[in-house]
Amino acid sequence: MREFFMAASLLLAGASVHAGELPQYRLVISDHRFQPVELKVPAGIKFKLVVENRDATPEEFESTEFNREKIVMPNSAAQVYVGPLAAGHYRFFGDFHQDTAQGALVVE
Amino acid sequence: MPGIALLVFREVLEAALIITIVCAATRGVPRRGWFVGGGLILGVLGALLVALSAGALANAFSGVGQEVFNAGVLLAAVLMIGWHVLWMSRHGQAIAAEMKALGGAVQSGSSSLTMLLLVVALAVLREGSEVVLFLYGMVAGGAAGVVGGLALGVMAGSAVGFALYYGLLRIPLRHFFSATNTMLMLLAAGLASSAARYLVQANLLPTLTGPLWDSSRWLSNGSLPGQTLHVLVGYDARPTGIMLLFYTVTLLILLGGMRWVARTAAPRAGRAGAAIAAQPRC
Numbered sequence: 001m002r003e004f005f006m007a008a009s010l011l012l013a014g015a016s017v018h019a020g021e022l023p024q025y026r027l028v029i030s031d032h033r034f035q036p037v038e039l040k041v042p043a044g045i046k047f048k049l050v051v052e053n054r055d056a057t058p059e060e061f062e063s064t065e066f067n068r069e070k071i072v073m074p075n076s077a078a079q080v081y082v083g084p085l086a087a088g089h090y091r092f093f094g095d096f097h098q099d100t101a102q103g104a105l106v107v108e
Numbered sequence: 109m110p111g112i113a114l115l116v117f118r119e120v121l122e123a124a125l126i127i128t129i130v131c132a133a134t135r136g137v138p139r140r141g142w143f144v145g146g147g148l149i150l151g152v153l154g155a156l157l158v159a160l161s162a163g164a165l166a167n168a169f170s171g172v173g174q175e176v177f178n179a180g181v182l183l184a185a186v187l188m189i190g191w192h193v194l195w196m197s198r199h200g201q202a203i204a205a206e207m208k209a210l211g212g213a214v215q216s217g218s219s220s221l222t223m224l225l226l227v228v229a230l231a232v233l234r235e236g237s238e239v240v241l242f243l244y245g246m247v248a249g250g251a252a253g254v255v256g257g258l259a260l261g262v263m264a265g266s267a268v269g270f271a272l273y274y275g276l277l278r279i280p281l282r283h284f285f286s287a288t289n290t291m292l293m294l295l296a297a298g299l300a301s302s303a304a305r306y307l308v309q310a311n312l313l314p315t316l317t318g319p320l321w322d323s324s325r326w327l328s329n330g331s332l333p334g335q336t337l338h339v340l341v342g343y344d345a346r347p348t349g350i351m352l353l354f355y356t357v358t359l360l361i362l363l364g365g366m367r368w369v370a371r372t373a374a375p376r377a378g379r380a381g382a383a384i385a386a387q388p389r390c
Contacts, residue, residue: 022311046311057245058162060238064330067346068309070174071241073163079171081311084318096242099111 022081023047027061027103029072030054032094034103043087043107052077059101063092066105083107109253109260115242116261118335119235123151124269125339126231129295130224132276133192133288136207140221147225151232158233159240172310178234179310182303185230188223189296190362195220196289197366204285289366291340297358298342304354316349 025047028035032055041047051061053072061078062069066085072078085107094101127144134140158165158177165173196203239258246254279287307313324345327334337343342355 046315048311057248058241059245060242064328064334065324065346067305067329067344070309071162071166071238073166076163076166078166078174080309084315086318095115095238096245098115 025049027051028054029059029061029094029101032059032097032100034092034094034101037103038106039103040106040108041083041085044084046081046083049080049082050077051080058096060095061092062095063090063105065090066092068092069095109257112243112246112251112254112257113260113264116239116258117264118332119239120262120265121268121336122339123231123235124265125272125336126295127228128269128272128276129288129291129340130228131273133196133285133292134221134224135277135284135288136203137221143221143225144228147228148232150225150229152236154229154233155236155240158237159244162237162241169310172312175306175310175312179303179306181230181234182299182306185227186296186300186303186358188227188230189292189299190358190365191223192220192227193289193292193296193362194365194369195223196285196292197369204281207281293359293362294341295339296362297355298338298340300358301342301344301347301351301355304350305348308348308350313350316353319346319348320352322346 023042023045025039025041027039027049029051051070051072053059053074053076056074058074059072060069061072061080066082068080068082070078070080082105085105087107090105090107092103092105127148130147131140131144134143162174165177167173169176243254243258246257276284276288304313308315322345327337327343327345329335329338329345334343334345344351347355
């Protein structure tokens with residue numbers, strides 16, 4: 001039953017495309033590392049993630065766990081809409097600098 | 109260099125798998141080498157152009173230009189593959205019969221080849237532009253072994269494509285084009301669901317549901333088999349409702365279209381086949 005309500009609330013949250021202002025969260029890439037490395041976001045809602053690249057080279061913000069990929073040009077910011085996600089730990093990475101650019105969304 | 113080779117390999121692999129299916133689907137069609145080669149060159153030029161205008165693209169459509177562009181490219185490829193699938197359902201049997209009769213060469217198929225040339229070009233453009241931006245960053249950052257990594261990645265990615273191609277050639281001729289047609293349909297459905305994912309990422313489409321299932325413990329999107337299946341059949345470890353909807357609708361339209369074409373073409377198929385077979389070989 002709990003699963004049902006969770007699924008139903010996810011469905012409703014997912015169905016609203018332009019339902020007012022979405023909450024916004026920010027990641028910064030600097031020296032091919034994410035700041036913060038772990039970003040806390042709420043479960044069950046859609047939100048806007050702004051990824052700012054302060055490096056002089058392009059990066060691709062990517063997650064195979066919450067299924068997003070977007071090129072972020074040097075010294076600029078890109079927005080990605082994410083969620084609604086169930087609670088959990090979702091890794092993301094910078095595809096162009098995977099040795100260092102690793103991070104995760106902590107969804108609670 | 110291993111990191112560079114690996115990233116290039118993954119991007120090249122995606123394009124190579126698509127090109128392989130296109131090559132198999134155009135088996136026996138004359139001059140298809142030129143069409144595939146032309147598609148490759150167009151794709152590489154397009155990739156450079158897209159990479160050069162990546163900054164402008166990023167700012168277009170209030171920040172979601174990249175998603176709109178990718179979704180557009182994917183849906184254009186879906187349309188062209190769809191066109192070819194329907195075209196083949198009308199001409200495929202005649203082509204297979206003629207290949208048997210003439211020992212492998214057929215005279216028809218160039219109208220549909222143009223569509224597949226564009227599919228090759230779009231696949232190379234999409235994956236290639238990422239490679240260009242990545243390599244630009246590597247060169248600007250003073251990384252070593254960029255050329256070697258690029259060469260290794262391209263060779264390894266192409267090798268997988270060739271292996272798949274020669275594997276597909278083992279399919280008996282009488283099943284061959286129905287097999288390649290099925291692969292093209294699954295490819296198109298997968299590309300359509302990827303387009304939906306980009307439009308969700310841009311907040312232009314709703315997800316409809318949360319993830320319908322989670323098979324990432326067995327086969328994650330990031331793994332090599334997961335990525336390969338993603339290209340070939342549109343596999344996703346955590347698909348949302350809208351992705352499945354795009355996938356299913358594409359498949360249903362293509363299946364329905366094939367039936368419709370087969371029904372309307374049935375009385376004329378014999379004549380078309382005879383006309384093709386009667387053309388002189390050059």
